[in-house]
Amino acid sequence: MYVSREVVKEALRLNAAAVAFSHMRTRWVRDRQHGLRLPLEHTVKKQAMETTGIYGMRDRGQLKPGYLADVNIIDFDRLRLPPPYVAFDLPAGGA
Helix, strand or coil: CCCCHHHHHHHHHHHHHHHHHHHHHHHHHHCCCCCCCCCHHHHHHHHCHHHHHHCCCCCECCCCCCCECCCCCCCCCCCCCCCCCCCCCCHHHHC
16 A cells, blocks of 8 residues: 655654653653753643643633643553554545
């Protein structure tokens, strides 16, 4: 089955966006051996409060009464990020 280069690039781009939070927490917070290691609290703030502020969603990104929130529980010790792969699982073969 032939898959165009553009389709593969887009799939990898979407995968990169989907794993960005896990990548930051594994590489820059937990596993970093040399250089700057980021505090977990800093990464959560960057990815929650500051991101929602950029898009004008002032009632999100913080755990405060009256705010909307999604709460994620992170099992830091078990957090793993496997290498990306192309699944070729689109309906009708992606055609």
